Amino acid sequence: MNLLHSLKVMLGAAPARPVHITPAAAALHEAKRQVKGPDRARDIKAAHAQHASHKWRNIRWAVLIGVNLLFVLSYRFDVQLVEGALTASRVVGFHFADLNSTLQVMFAYKHVLINLVIGSTTVLLLWWLLGGRTFCSWVCPYHLLAELAEKIHVALARRRLVVDYTLHRGTRTVLYGVFAGLALACDYTVFESISPTGIVSRALIYGPGLALIWVAGLLVYEILFIRRMWCRYICPIGLTYGLVGAVSPVRVQYSLENCLHEGDCRKVCLVPHVLDCTKKTYADDTLVAIGADCTRCGLCVDACPTGSLRYQVKYLDKLL
Amino acid sequence: MTPPLASRQKERRQLLRSLAMGSAMVGASLFGFFPVLKKWMPRLRPPGALAEHEFLASCIKCGQCVQVCPVKAIRLGDLDEGFGVGVPHIAARDQACDFSCDAVQCVLACPTGALSHDISKKEEVHMGLARLDRPETCLARQGKGFKGQARGAAYTGIHRYAEVDRWKPLRVADHPYDLELCDLCVRECPIKDAIALERLSDDPADRRRTPVVKQACVGCGMCEMICPTDMPSIVVDIRRQWGAA
Numbered sequence: 001m002n003l004l005h006s007l008k009v010m011l012g013a014a015p016a017r018p019v020h021i022t023p024a025a026a027a028l029h030e031a032k033r034q035v036k037g038p039d040r041a042r043d044i045k046a047a048h049a050q051h052a053s054h055k056w057r058n059i060r061w062a063v064l065i066g067v068n069l070l071f072v073l074s075y076r077f078d079v080q081l082v083e084g085a086l087t088a089s090r091v092v093g094f095h096f097a098d099l100n101s102t103l104q105v106m107f108a109y110k111h112v113l114i115n116l117v118i119g120s121t122t123v124l125l126l127w128w129l130l131g132g133r134t135f136c137s138w139v140c141p142y143h144l145l146a147e148l149a150e151k152i153h154v155a156l157a158r159r160r161l162v163v164d165y166t167l168h169r170g171t172r173t174v175l176y177g178v179f180a181g182l183a184l185a186c187d188y189t190v191f192e193s194i195s196p197t198g199i200v201s202r203a204l205i206y207g208p209g210l211a212l213i214w215v216a217g218l219l220v221y222e223i224l225f226i227r228r229m230w231c232r233y234i235c236p237i238g239l240t241y242g243l244v245g246a247v248s249p250v251r252v253q254y255s256l257e258n259c260l261h262e263g264d265c266r267k268v269c270l271v272p273h274v275l276d277c278t279k280k281t282y283a284d285d286t287l288v289a290i291g292a293d294c295t296r297c298g299l300c301v302d303a304c305p306t307g308s309l310r311y312q313v314k315y316l317d318k319l320l
Numbered sequence: 321m322t323p324p325l326a327s328r329q330k331e332r333r334q335l336l337r338s339l340a341m342g343s344a345m346v347g348a349s350l351f352g353f354f355p356v357l358k359k360w361m362p363r364l365r366p367p368g369a370l371a372e373h374e375f376l377a378s379c380i381k382c383g384q385c386v387q388v389c390p391v392k393a394i395r396l397g398d399l400d401e402g403f404g405v406g407v408p409h410i411a412a413r414d415q416a417c418d419f420s421c422d423a424v425q426c427v428l429a430c431p432t433g434a435l436s437h438d439i440s441k442k443e444e445v446h447m448g449l450a451r452l453d454r455p456e457t458c459l460a461r462q463g464k465g466f467k468g469q470a471r472g473a474a475y476t477g478i479h480r481y482a483e484v485d486r487w488k489p490l491r492v493a494d495h496p497y498d499l500e501l502c503d504l505c506v507r508e509c510p511i512k513d514a515i516a517l518e519r520l521s522d523d524p525a526d527r528r529r530t531p532v533v534k535q536a537c538v539g540c541g542m543c544e545m546i547c548p549t550d551m552p553s554i555v556v557d558i559r560r561q562w563g564a565a
Contacts, residue, residue, distance in 0.1 A: 083388075085383050088384070101380050171338040188356070190349045198381055202383060229341070
């Protein structure tokens, strides 16, 4: 049921307040109801006073830059460690292939390509273990650019220089179908011609080109109009990996107990709908695993003043 | 319970915006059709490339072929090639494939078989056919020799001169020639019996010869690259089959 809900929310449904709440969670909700406004405000202020962390963001940026640099340097210095680009590569000789690019190629070419099956199965296992959309925030080079654009957008919006328009999150689901259909119907990997992930990855490795103008246009649009437009509402790669990571052991876990419900996590989140459970009275249990659409970026883990959001590896505690 | 009017209007606007943006993205992606259907940028594809339509469908745009090429002949397409963005091609006049790698490395590197894995040696390749495009400028047809750097001092292209170094390609500019009769296209052709110089007359005193392309030609473009005239006298017709016009 929970998994189904998390998938539905990823595909575009509005998150709903749970109907069934465990007694333990209900008791915590009730206890929090007793803490009145001024006391809560004081608690939040106190928690913020001793909390400011960018730990996970810094680690993640280092990993993202490191992975992309590995592609670039491996080619520049011809060490053949990682050959190719993010769409498909050989890592010390083993095939790796991006799931979404694999699907596009197979839909367009209408052949099952064994190298791509091997390559994308490896990748599928990897991202299933690490959390699916982990690819987005920990590897995709466009994500980093979009994160910087988002910072500018948020700063401008705070000064009321730009307005934050939103789209319906179902847009991505519809576009996913459209791009799959286009590949099938016209025999070209249509999506790849506008995919900023592929374009930026190739530009880094093989040198810049005109295609970067398209990427720059997207970024400018995101700064001026729609916060994180591509990653939130359009990119089919995100949806593909979201499906892979829906049942992943690595995830962010929410703990109701100490949460002050001030909502800092939702303000920094790329996909705030997955953090719906952090709203007051919305958690259906004392511990809640964050849903499929989560990119495991850790911004909420950094932002949370009470440590109520943490990375968790399912089953690992039982193994140890 | 129906939500208040303002909220419904907000929802409606969001939906319309989403529709507009979604259509814009699909529209943008379909722009790729123009360069492909109009064929405004015919490209010489790397050895083993499938028929153009299948080639564009199956290429995953990773550039592994670019990385393995020992003479760096392969380049990736840009946005002006539409669906061909990120797809490899060879600009033969700048840097042709001379099969320095012997084993057709780009074919082996290709993860999708867009460069067909059915090919295992250079003689099986078919990229196009060479054609004497400007007979009037061809030095051999005028009975002229050639002395100096084939493409001038500034030319950066490289070529494997097996007699100098079997493994390391040299800059063409670092390998000057001194030929009594220009035979560069024949001399540097990597395929056996693909091109020959034939007499223009029966007169034994007549030094004039003309390059004749044979069926063995694979269309690699080495002759187009090495031809020392200002505009190449010999060029590759992309994807032309033997016997076709």
